[in-house]
Every structure is written in structure tokens, then in C-alpha cells.
Amino acid sequence: MGKPWVLGLTGGIGSGKSAAADAFAELGVATVDADHAARWVVEPGRPALSKIVDRFGKGILLEDGQLNRAALRERVFAEPEQRQWLEELLHPLIRDEIQQFLAAAQSPYTILVSPLLIESGQYKTVERVLVVDVPTELQLARALQRDQVPEAQLRAIMQLQLERDERLKYADDVLCNTGDKAALYEKVGRLHEYYLSLKGGQV
Missing domain, CATH: 3.40.50.300 (P-loop containing nucleotide triphosphate hydrolases)
Structure with a gap:
């Protein structure tokens, strides 16, 4: 095939x-969801998460070390330049995640x-x-x-x-x-x- x-x-x-x-x-x-890929790239231990913490502080994390999405969403909605920074960080990583999945699909x-x-x-x-x-x-x-x-x-x-x-x-x-x-x-x-x-x- x-x-x-x-x-x-x-x-x-x-x-x-x-x-x-x-x-x-x-x-x-086979389906891949860009929103799911966006979650994978900010899992604990992934480089993107440490960069987000460096920029927004440890308050952007939940107690278990996961990203606090609601807190991050509030920050980036309020400040367009922060949203732009986040998109520039995450979009290439998300694109790579998606491409790897699609390349393996059967x-x-x-x-x-x-x-x-x-x-x-x-x-x-x-x-x-x-x-x-x-x-x-x-x-x-x-x-x-x-x-x-x-x-x-x-x-x-x-x-x-x-x-x-x-x-x-x-x-x-x-x-x-x-x-x-x-x-x-x-x-x-x-x-x-x-x-x-x-x-x-x-x-």
C-alpha cells in the first residue's frame, strides 16, 4: 500500500x-489531533515545558508538575505578544509530532x-x-x-x-x-x- x-x-x-x-x-x-499533539509537546520532561516555566515562572505549573493550561491560556489571551512567543515555540514542535504520526499511519x-x-x-x-x-x-x-x-x-x-x-x-x-x-x-x-x-x- x-x-x-x-x-x-x-x-x-x-x-x-x-x-x-x-x-x-x-x-x-488513523487520526491525529493537533490539540493532542499540543499536549504531548508540553508534557513534563519535554524541553518546551521548561522554556514555558522559564518565561512565566513556576506558578504556571500544577502541583503534580503538569502545565496549568487554564493559567497559561489566561496569560496569553491577555497579552498578544506572549501568545506570539508561545506559538513560535510550540508550532514547529507540534508540526513535527504530527508528521511523525502521519508517516507511520497504515x-x-x-x-x-x-x-x-x-x-x-x-x-x-x-x-x-x-x-x-x-x-x-x-x-x-x-x-x-x-x-x-x-x-x-x-x-x-x-x-x-x-x-x-x-x-x-x-x-x-x-x-x-x-x-x-x-x-x-x-x-x-x-x-x-x-x-x-x-x-x-x-x-
């Missing part, structure tokens, strides 16, 4: 990206799940883009229910993501996720059959 082609899967916060990725994974598709195609697939330019590294789409108010309601964070913080995260209409311009395929889990799995199953028929992600 040749090298698998890569599908980029994205969508706004609360759209159901992870649920869609899980559905593909159950069908045997399925006919693989999936890169990334909330900022388009904003970060990662979409240029994949053969095809699937956008999981829901109306903005449903997106907000789902994310509020799931994350239990203040609405203002969620809206701040959404501000960093592309507007819904803008994101859809980059889509080769759109998965409308306004229904229940069964409906989502049915749509993923149909897309999977279609993707298996593609060579290199192209029609």
Missing part, C-alpha cells in the same frame, strides 16, 4: 470535530484534526479539507454545555477562529452536524466510502 493521503478535519469550537474524528477512527482510519487515508487547520496554514499540508459545520448559536450552546467555561471566554476563542462563512470557503467537503450521534455516524460512513474511492484525496 502506498503512503496514505491526508484529510484535514476542522470546524469551530463545539461543532463536533472530535465526535466526527472518533467515528472515522472506529472505521479504522490506513488508506489519514486524518489531521485541527481547530485552526485553516488559520494556522496547516490546510496547505493536506490533500483535502472536511469542515464539520453547525450554526453559530448551536456551536456556542454545545461548547458552553461541554466546557463549563464563561461565555465571554468561549466567544474570545471563537474570535481567534475564522468566521463560519470564511471557513466554509476552504472546504472540499462539508459535514452538517446539527443532528444526533447516529446521524453523524451515518454521514461519516458515507464520506468514508467516498474517501476510499479517491486516489490521493482527489476526485
Whole structure:
């Protein structure tokens, strides 16, 4: 079997990206999540974590030595130059982690799940883009229910993501996720059959 082609899967916060990725994974598709890679690169003992501590102090750690993500998020949201520093540190490390995973994948195609697939330019590294789409108010309601964070913080995260209409311009395929889990799995199953028929992600 040749090298698998890569599908980029994205969508706004609360759209159901992870649920869609899980559905593909159950069908045997290798998936890697950029958010998970972002966690791996700041595990205790990894060089990135010590650099973050050097910059922000030991108060940025939890008692067990893990990164306090909530504290770091507050700092970088409040100070754009800190966010830029953090992105410049982490993005190359995350990219390397993802590439290692994709290089080892054994399925006919693989999936890169990334909330900022388009904003970060990662979409240029994949053969095809699937956008999981829901109306903005449903997106907000789902994310509020799931994350239990203040609405203002969620809206701040959404501000960093592309507007819904803008994101859809980059889509080769759109998965409308306004229904229940069964409906989502049915749509993923149909897309999977279609993707298996593609060579290199192209029609």
C-alpha cells in the first residue's frame, strides 16, 4: 500500500470535530489531533515545558508538575505578544509530532484534526479539507454545555477562529452536524466510502 493521503478535519469550537474524528477512527482510519499533539509537546520532561516555566515562572505549573493550561491560556489571551512567543515555540514542535504520526499511519487515508487547520496554514499540508459545520448559536450552546467555561471566554476563542462563512470557503467537503450521534455516524460512513474511492484525496 502506498503512503496514505491526508484529510484535514476542522470546524469551530463545539461543532463536533472530535465526535466526527472518533467515528472515522472506529472505521479504522488513523487520526491525529493537533490539540493532542499540543499536549504531548508540553508534557513534563519535554524541553518546551521548561522554556514555558522559564518565561512565566513556576506558578504556571500544577502541583503534580503538569502545565496549568487554564493559567497559561489566561496569560496569553491577555497579552498578544506572549501568545506570539508561545506559538513560535510550540508550532514547529507540534508540526513535527504530527508528521511523525502521519508517516507511520497504515490506513488508506489519514486524518489531521485541527481547530485552526485553516488559520494556522496547516490546510496547505493536506490533500483535502472536511469542515464539520453547525450554526453559530448551536456551536456556542454545545461548547458552553461541554466546557463549563464563561461565555465571554468561549466567544474570545471563537474570535481567534475564522468566521463560519470564511471557513466554509476552504472546504472540499462539508459535514452538517446539527443532528444526533447516529446521524453523524451515518454521514461519516458515507464520506468514508467516498474517501476510499479517491486516489490521493482527489476526485
